[in-house]
Amino acid sequence: MQLPVQSQSSMYVEGWEAGAGAADLVELARVADRTGFAYIATCDHIAIPRHLAEAMSTVWYDPVATLAHLAAVTENVRLMSHVAIVGLRHPLLSAKQYATLDHLSGGRLILGVGAGHVQEEFEALGVDFARRGPLLDETIDALRAALGPEEYPEYSGETFAFKDLGQLPRPAQTRVPLWVGGSSPAAVRRAATRADGWLPQGDPRDKLPAQIARIKSLREEAGIAGPFTIGAITEPLYVGKPRWPVGRRTLSGEPDALAESLRAYAAMGVDQIQVRFRSRSRTELTDQMAAFAADVAPHLNRP
Template sequence: MARVFPEGRLVYGMQLPIQSQSTIYAEPWEATAGAADLAAVARAADRAGFGYVATCDHVAIPRHMAGPMSTIWYDPIATLSFLAGITENVRLLSHVAILGLRHPLLSAKQYATVDHLSGGRLILGVGAGHVKEEFEVLGVDFARRGAVLDETLDALRAALGPEEYPEFEGELFSFKDLGQLPRPVQERIPVWVGGSSPAAVRRAAVRGDGWLPQGDPLDKLPAQIARIKELRAEAGVAGPVEFGAITAPLYVGEPGWDTGRRTLTGKAEALAEALRAYKAIGIDQIQVRFRNRDRAELIDQITAFGSEVGPLLND
């Protein structure tokens, strides 16, 4: 079991715009943006030293939820594959893939191919999902989605391993004598588990290589980190685990427009000082988001963060 990023350093990544457009975080200009805009932002993050870029996952949004969620959710496999071909160093994270919607051999084929095409840059972020209709239309038991995800993760450990003919025997899934090439470049695909419920925290502890919290404020994170460490010890799970956090929205510099009361703004040192608080409590990687009014401003923010704030995070 290996870490994705070096121990003791605070790494930064970002959820990409455009590919998911919930009204909670999407900026207005994203509604008419397309592949060229997505590519430009991803390349900017790659150049700016971001640890990862991330994409979301929803198959279909029911009409009654489309207002706040929108129906714009790019497919993660297609999007990560596209990003693999236009970036060089940045890691590619699914944040998060709803693996229970798909047979583990199908997911293994898709994500092994992404890892192969990207030269070993995949991070598999996973979650249980929350849209009931999405499960029902695909014939998956929504009430048992946690148990389904747990077994899917166990099956994927086998299916994403080094063997051309992986074997697994479980309650829901079993396979053997079925070959899948290409294999992933990475000897072990890192699995980061998303969610902050007790079940998600336990899943991260027992089955994950990392944890992706869902909106926990800074003061709630130490208890969650301690709980994951406790659960791993009880389960006898050895090896490192990487802890993440989602920061408040950021703006490097003085915006000159209303970025919202929760947005952290200011000079590089002030932002870095605020973000170093995450490192102090044991966070390994922060997911940042920038307020912006168009693609150019977002790329400027990404570039400024990488050149001015990033180098100060580990002082």
């Protein structure tokens, strides 16, 4: 799941999050860790222009700082950036931050990356917004080198080049999983040909099969084999019968019914689902997480 509080876009924020903070994030991370969630995720924006602030809000915690803080209070749950706008930063800088995070967490990082969409952010940082797609392609390639096992990584590309520059500590993982977020044709191509996994951004269920087929086709055409993780973001969830309006798109009801609905994702070829629960307080959210882990998740992978 992507954690609440750390980003508060009007598209998904709950009312209680406005007054929440570090203690709430720590408790949610601990519950996710204790109840067997695969990963907790955080978003990435550096600065939001005033004209977008009403819709996006200006609450966007730094992903590396947040995940590092939560790594110290958890043991098993993986730590994911969903997604880091790595084109805004030099790949050696990103590699230093995320390698350290992986090292300190004992190899729990999943590096999710995306192209970004806020032009003013790019302009303020002196990065060409129009080239953000090709820039992300090259940044991914450079990060592959910089997050590898070598103390002195080497890379040479159109925008970035480095060699004879040592970085320790190295990541704890031999290969840090790198997943690409986005549902545009370019993002799908990027995920298929450069990444270890795909994180669609809000694709409805009926659109996913075609996207998944496209990814498989692109990988076959490129002769790329090996493990690849297909993700999906589910509809908002509420385990049980809600006694308050949770929204018409929310899936709610008994655990068996929710599990049956969610198993449709696996039938499409989805490997992991990212869930978000409707809630009116931190306590209600942790109750929802625990109920899902105990009563829904065990039934997701059965035929």
